[in-house]
Structures are given as structure tokens and as C-alpha cells.
């Protein structure tokens with residue numbers, strides 16, 4: 099236990115209690131946003147359920163899944179999710195824990211929707227890296243961690259499935275340190291694994307939290323915690339396990355890192371936890387310490403410098419758009435993360451892409467663990483769903499105070515799959531175009547046009563995963579009544595031409611005719627080159643060495 103080591107945002111700390119900005123400092127300070135990164139099957143759904151359970155937000159384990167099912171029957175979710183059981187959309191769950199408010203941003207597990215996860219990572223202040231104890235680091239975790247590293251996000255690690263045969267805890271720490279350059283700071287240390295898993299030792303309190311075998315319903319028969327010197331510990335975990343534990347604690351104490359709040363805050367050190375989400379073990383301990391060690395909303399870099407969450411000026415940015423969440427109303431929800439100031443329902447703001455215009459933020463909703471509710475007020479760290487039709491694109495910033503604010507761009511994956519999308523029923527070209535442009539706004543796929551196609555009649559869908567194509571086709575069918583055909587193209591690499599010089603088309607022309615390359619443009623008219631493979635791309639180093647390329651839009 100002990101004092102929370104949360105480094106308060108300087109100005110928040112200094113402004114309380116004399117100069118409260120609408121009393122928001124406390125509200126900001128109590129909030130913790132988090133996103134879980136993991137490889138599929140590591141136990142993210144299970145951990146999420148347990149977290150909500152501890153927070154009292156749901157009545158019983160299984161409700162996250164159950165909620166999914168229920169939403170499906172109320173057709174809140176898209177048909178494709180129903181068929182494949184994949185969570186296409188990332189959602190937000192807000193829950194209270196003690197005096198704190200946790201805002202959990204879900205990251206979709208399927209890799210075809212990795213981009214959604216990336217965007218969620220731009221909207222969170224904290225990351226929880228969930229690892230399967232038997233497998234250690236896996237691919238999806240590696241990919242997602244790259245974004246955390248870029249953003250210097252504080253990352254805590256939960257090593258799951260300790261009730262199964264596991265890698266040694268030292269081995270897991272070594273892997274994280276070697277691959278990610280993250281200093282591992284075990285907050286708890288496991289006692290055995292698999293059938294011999296006896297619990298965890300909490301280093302700050304020197305308590306042994308004992309693991310009792312639990313049934314699959316997740317009801318932990320909690321044996322509680324005992325001081326390590328208590329004779330009952332020896333009795334329960336046995337002489338050998340206790341000796342090993344003491345030895346390992348010695349190693350940690352003498353060779354391990356010591357807690358460094360600054361290193362944790364910039365993602366150089368990861369507090370580590372071990373447990374078993376399925377059997378509900380180690381989860382509450384983790385939640386408690388996460389709240390202590392995690393960061394409240396912190397100042398965010400923007401076009402006008404770092405913006406303090408306690409600043410009076412309201413600012414927020416859109417990191418996700420979901421079309422047709424409610425089929426009856428054909429609405430589109432723009433998810434915005436509040437970064438500073440106080441959000442008030444109906445408030446008038448400016449929009450980064452339309453400076454000079456004012457916009458009223460109407461019909462705000464917030465996703466609580468159980469349901470969607472309308473919100474009247476929201477604070478930095480909160481995610482609000484806005485339904486202003488057609489106003490938002492991913493990456494847009496809204497703000498008050500007159501000075502234009504833009505938060506930095508949201509990372510986009512480079513597409514690797516390309517196909518012409520053809521409207522099978524030419525009578526429905528209006529619906530086809532409308533459907534495509536609305537789905538594009540969500541950012542799941544991109545649309546390219548062959549160079550010279552000024553009528554824009556032959557759009558090329560560009561995506562990271564094949565499933566994204568399916569989603570587009572199915573949604574065009576279900577939501578816009580349009581049948582489409584795909585004609586796959588044999589390209590696999592896209593590069594945007596960005597130089598030399600100010601006019602990329604000029605730069606491209608200067609490079610002369612390139613072979614085995616498809617010339618295309620994106621919807622903003624910028625040149626994109628499509629290559630069959632990486633080898634063809636590498637040819638460019640000889641054929642057009644001056645051309646400056648980048649892999650994202």
C-alpha cells in the first residue's frame with residue numbers, strides 16, 4: 099500500500115486548492131485512462147471482465163461477453179461481428195474504483211483491425227501489457243508496443259495464466275528488458291506456476307497473497323494474505339517453495355531496479371504483476387496498484403505547445419468514428435477524448451479543419467460499463483461520443499478559446515491489400531458513393547484512384563487486412579443496399595511520394611517512367627505508388643534514388 103506515487107501534473111498540483119478551474123483539478127487527478135495491449139488469447143476479455151467485476155460495474159463474470167451477445171440481438175453491433183465473433187469496433191468502458199474513475203479503452207483483438215487499436219493508444223494515458231505466462235512476448239504485443247514506445251506511454255505489465263505451466267518470471271523479465279528496453283520492476287513476484295502456483299509475494303508490504311484453487315466460474319476461494327514470516331505461509335506453500343521465493347526476492351532486491359516514478363511515467367520502466375485472470379487471482383491487487391502508479395491525464399503536445407489538462411480552455415480530439423451504431427437512426431458516433439477544460443453538453447467550440455466556424459456539441463453520449471448514457475459534463479480523460487453528423491474525421495481537434503489547436507496526427511498503417519471495388523448495380527451509384535465515403539471516414543480502409551481517373555470511377559480499396567474488405571462489402575450491402583464486386587490487384591506495398599520539392603507530382607514526373615509500379619492518388623489527390631512486392635520497391639533506390647517516400651498517408 100502506501101502513498102500514491104503519482105506525479106501530479108505540475109500545474110494541477112500548484113493550482114489546488116486556491117485557484118480551482120471550475121473545480122476540475124480534482125476531477126482530472128482522479129481519472130485514469132488505460133488500454134490493454136496483448137496478443138489474442140492472452141486473456142484480455144477475461145481480465146476486462148474481472149476488472150469491471152472488482153469495480154462493481156457488472157454483477158457477474160461473463161457479463162462483458164454477455165453484453166456483447168445482448169448487443170448483437172439488439173442489432174447494435176454489425177452483422178459481421180455476429181457471424182465471426184470478432185469485435186470490430188473498440189469501445190470505451192468507464193468504471194469507478196474507490197475515489198477514482200477508470201476509463202478503459204478497448205483495443206480490438208483481430209489484427210485486421212490493428213489500426214483501431216493504434217488509435218485507442220493515442221487516446222489513453224496508460225497502457226497495460228498483458229502477457230500469457232507460457233508464451234512471453236508475442237507478435238501483436240510487439241506491434242502495439244511500438245506505438246506505446248513512440249508515445250512514451252507508461253506501461254504496466256500483467257503476466258497472466260500463472261495457474262498454467264509458465265516460463266520463469268526471470269525469463270519473462272529478461273525478454274521484456276532485452277526486446278523492449280523496458281526496465282522491469284516486479285511489484286509482486288509469483289510463487290511457482292501451474293499446479294504448483296501458490297500465489298504472489300507483494301514486495302512493498304512483504305505479504306504473501308495465497309492462491310487457492312478456484313473453479314472455472316472464476317469464484318476465487320481467497321485464502322487472503324499473510325506476512326511472509328507467518329508460520330502458516332510455510333505450512334501452506336511448503337519449505338521448498340518458500341526457500342525458492344526467499345532466494346528470488348534476494349536476487350530482486352540486490353540486482354533488480356528500484357522504483358523510479360519518472361522512468362515509469364515516460365515508459366522506460368514497467369511495474370510488473372503476475373496473476374491469473376480466469377481464477378480472479380491478482381487482479382484486484384493489480385487494479386489497486388495501477389490506480390496508484392498510473393498517470394492521471396497529463397499535458398499533451400499540440401500545435402501550440404503542451405496543453406495542460408487543467409487549463410480552462412477546452413480541447414479534445416477525435417480518435418474513432420463508428421458509423422451506424424444505431425441502425426434505426428443511421429447515426430455516426432465520433433469518439434473524442436477530452437484533453438483539457440470541461441466539456442459541457444451543447445457547448446460551442448471551434449473545429450481544427452474549419453477555423454472560424456462555431457459548432458455546438460450536441461447529443462453527447464458516454465459509454466459506461468453497462469450502457470450508453472447521455473452526459474452533461476465531462477473532464478479530461480473522459481471519452482465522449484458525439485453524433486454531429488458528418489462533422490468529424492479521425493484526427494480532428496475541437497477547442498474553445500479562439501486559438502487554433504491541433505493535436506498531432508494519428509498513426510496509420512500502410513495498406514498491403516488492394517482491390518478494385520465495382521458497383522454491381524449501376525443504378526445505385528449514389529448509394530455506392532455515399533456508403534463508400536461514409537465508411538472511409540471511419541478510417542478502416544482507404545480509397546485510391548488510378549492516376550488519370552479524374553471521374554473517379556474506378557476506386558481501389560486499400561486495406562491492411564482482408565477482413566476489412568469483407569466488412570466494407572457487407573456493410574455496403576446491409577446499410578446502403580449496394581452489391582459490390584472486388585477485383586484484387588497483385589500489389590502489396592504502398593508508398594506516398596512526398597518529395598523532393600513541394601510538388602510531389604512534379605517530383606514523380608522528374609523521376610521518369612517506373613516499371614512494375616502502379617500510379618495512383620489518394621482521395622486528397624496525393625500521389626501513391628503501388629509495388630508488387632518489397633523487392634520492386636527496393637529497385638527504386640536505383641531507378642529513382644531522389645524520390646522521397648513515406649509508407650503512410
Ligand code: G4P
Nearest residue numbers: 138139140141142143144258259260261262374375376377
Ligand atoms: P483474449 O480476449 O485476449 O483473446 O482472451 P480471452 O480472455 O478470451 O481468453 C482466452 C482463453 O484463455 C480463454 O479460454 C480463457 O478462459 C483463458 N484464460 C484467460 N485467463 C486465464 C488464466 O488466467 N488462466 C487460464 N488457465 N486460462 C485463462 P477459452 O477456452 O478459449 O475460452 P473459455 O471456454 O474459457 O471461454
